[in-house]
Amino acid sequence: MSVTAPECEGDVSPFGISEREVEAISSRADPAWNEISVTPCLHAPKLSALTGTELYLKFENQQYTNSFKERGALAKLLSLSEEERARGVIAASAGNHAQGLARHAALLGVKACIFMPRRTPSVKVEETRALGADIVLEGDNYDAASKAAAARAGETGEIMVHPFDDPHVACGQGTVISEMLAAVPDLDVVVVPIGGGGLAAGTAVIGKRIKPDLKVVGVQAALYPSMLNALRKTDRPCGGSTLAEGIAVSEPGQLTRRIIAEYVDEIVTVEEAQLETALCLLLNTQKTLAEGAGAAGLAAVMAHRGLFRGKKVGSIICGGNIDTRLVSGVLMRDLARHRRLARLRIELIDVPGQLSIVSDAITRADGNIIDVAYHKIFNDLPAKQTYLDISVEATDADHMDRIIAELRSVGLNVDFANY
Incomplete structure (x- = not known):
């Protein structure tokens, strides 16, 4: 443009x-x-x-x-006449606009009512209420709450404070x-x-x-x-x-x-x-x-x-x-994306001592084991074999490669199971 x-x-x-x-x-x-x-x-x-x-x-x-939403809310409140402030303000929001308007309305002695969708997390509802606003839970989403707020404003004369289009x-x-x-x-x-x-x-x-x-x-x-x-x-x-x-x-x-x-x-x-x-x-x-x-x-x-x-x-x-x-x-996803954290899937023979082989190899490569899960039933391997999913932490991608190389060096079949 x-x-x-x-x-x-x-x-x-x-x-x-x-x-x-x-x-x-x-x-x-x-x-x-x-x-x-x-x-x-x-x-x-x-x-x-x-x-x-x-x-x-x-x-x-x-x-x-x-x-930043406090800024716009305050600017709108300060633009109102004494008569408009006396009518109170109303808005629809499940987030930052709700709290910004609630706070500054309370500081200016203006009654505020915020319509929030019924599925709004309770912590957001309580945080907004604690800032001094009356809360009405209405509708399944923002659009429904906004329509309900506008309808009430039309009936009561409260001033509608739009979160952005004002x-x-x-x-x-x-x-x-x-x-x-x-x-x-x-x-x-x-x-x-x-x-x-x-x-x-x-x-x-x-x-x-x-x-x-x-x-x-x-x-x-x-x-x-x-x-x-x-x-x-x-x-x-x-x-x-x-x-x-x-x-x-x-x-x-x-x-x-x-x-x-x-x-x-x-x-x-x-x-x-x-x-x-x-x-x-x-x-x-x-x-x-x-x-x-x-x-x-x-x-x-x-x-x-x-x-x-x-x-x-x-x-x-x-x-x-x-x-x-x-x-x-x-x-945690970011650590996985940069291969500082990985879930490795290892095929094992279902006999004693196999887990020790895995942990010893990872220790030699200076890796850190986060958690371990066996899959003896839900797999398509022969009955005497099993999967071991093991989450491993490394310092960087090269270190993760060294850990995998050490596991393979002792004859283990290793693959990523991140997804």
Whole structure:
């Protein structure tokens, strides 16, 4: 997409709100903004060397609710009149938007009601409730909860706060790039996760107001290329279980797609394995926990190196809310992917002493045994033979090769049984 520096007619901004409102949001003029952290934007030397860039990370996972969503929620709340605040606000969300809106509504003395799908994990429900919001569990998914919330807003007069397709929300999200450019004024490009498009729209408009030649690259999960479909008139499949659930949006916003079409330079997609690798790199090299969407920027820099090589790049770690069991699984899968962990299947004669032969060989190769499982019944081997599945830890892929070579050197038939 070709992009020019943003221009406005009169005092109306690209968001459709006044330039005065944009300035008030961008400058964080209201004291209520003191409750939102100016999160660090730090150079990542190890990842820079790995990606061939000069990479800076914006740690939005360090917000109070561990997500950038607080920014847009507060911007919307501050735009309301006293009469509108008295009516209260309502939203549909099972994640970061719910907590961001709940927190800042409570701080401003505004009643908030959040509709969540019935299948929302109880921990998310309780965390949002603890921030002061009333919770209504409705529908089997976000779309159903959103329709129910809109119906109630129509009946009660409560103000609906959309998670992304709202001018104040999108503008509020753009305060992220204001802080990034204050910290690193000569950024060449910023890479931004895109779900519904609020963060990307705000980043593109506000970023190019400050630095007109700033390039903005959006990134979507390959399973949810909804913004690409909307802008390029394609019909790529959209759906499935993605690690980046925060950007798993099937229908992007109308306002956000208009802004992104004009101000975002490029949109790329990343595969699930690339998201997993990026999440693990952030945890292992930066010692920071990102949710899948928060790792999308780094995944894009690694997957599309030609767009970023040799440039000063900013990547937004947009959130850090991820289930700890999922993190554990991703980390273990990453070890397997790099052959630091493997499950080996070994054919044995079903006689005493065979396990000692296996363990002695692995010990000689300095491997570490994690677990062992026999399969005497469920196999197609002759009755006097059996399978042994053994999980082994190595320092790297070459070390794993040495372990396997040692096992084979004593006459054992060894194969991988990872899948």
